[in-house]
Amino acid sequence: MMVVPALFPYRLIRGLMVAAAVLYCSLxxxxxxxxxxxxxxxxxxxxxxxxxxxxxxxxxxxxxxxxLLVLAAVLARSAARMHRDVAGLLISTALFGVGTVGTVFLPLDCAPSVSQACLESEDSGRAGLALFLHATLSTVAGVGCVAMAVFVLLILRRVGWGRLRGRTAAVMAGAALVSQIWLTVAIGIQELNGDDAHPPGILQRASVVLVCLMLATVMPGLRETLTR
Incomplete structure (x- = not known):
């Protein structure tokens, strides 16, 4: 059994992560x-x-x-001394949060799926620096999300998958990881080939749902395995 730091605010962090999961589910x-x-x-x-x-x-x-993600990572910082994979999880959680906050202040000017003029502006490169920065920050958030899933799986693999909660967290993290990679590949193929026959809208929504489920289950799953 690994020793969780004394006075670790588990319930508060769990509440923050669940709230983040609900708010991130923009569906x-x-x-x-x-x-x-x-x-x-x-x-x-x-x-x-x-x-x-x-x-x-x-x-x-x-x-x-x-x-909420950054706050959860900060409040859990005492756990970083437990192992480097726990530290990696906290850093990636904070990275996910920072990237997500960044996109708020650099939103898209228009929705290309409902505006032909907006789509043509993006395709021609006239959208400018704001679009580039938005895409960059979205990538930062995506990297943080993928890294979170990887570190959750590494921790659970090292300490054991546990019972129901631990296994649920592992399944959600694995599913979120696969969906994020699949989505990245699909978007990359679409951008390179200009293939509109397989738009990634449904895939992205499925991926977001899985990420939300990962955020909601990670704390209960890790607590079960780290303290059993």
Missing amino acids: LLELAAGFPLGLRYSMLSELGALDQPTSVYARAMDLATGI
């Missing part, structure tokens, strides 16, 4: 707004585009998500 906003974007051809980041009525709500959810 809830999409549902509440009546699916204003086409599910197949749009990306969820378009909900925060400045020309969309959901912009303020989507960016507020992302801002809160990022802050």
Whole structure:
């Protein structure tokens, strides 16, 4: 059994992670707004585009998500001494949060899936520095998310998969990791080949759901395995 630091605020951190999971699940906003974007051809980041009525709500959810993730990582910093993979998990969680917060302040100007002019502006490169920075920060958040999933699996592999909660966390982390890699490959192929026959909208939404489930299950799963 590994020794969890004394006075470790488990319940508070668990609550922060669950809240982050709910807020990051922007499909809830999409549902509440009546699916204003086409599910197949749009990306969820378009909900925060400045020309969309959901912009303020989507960016507020992302801002809160990022802050909660960074706060959870800071509050759990005493656990970093347990092992380097735990430290890696905390760093990647903070990276995920920082990238998510960054995209809030550099939103898309418009939603390309509903505006031909916006799509043409992106394709021609006229969208400028803001789009590049938004994409960069989204990549930072994505790298943090993938790294989180990897470190969760490394920790559980090292200490044991545990019972139901530990195994659930492992399954969610593995599924989130696979979906994120699959999504990255699909977007890359689409960008390189200009293939519109297989739009990644549905895949992205499935991936976001899996990431939300990973965020919600990681603390219970790690607690079960680290303290059993």
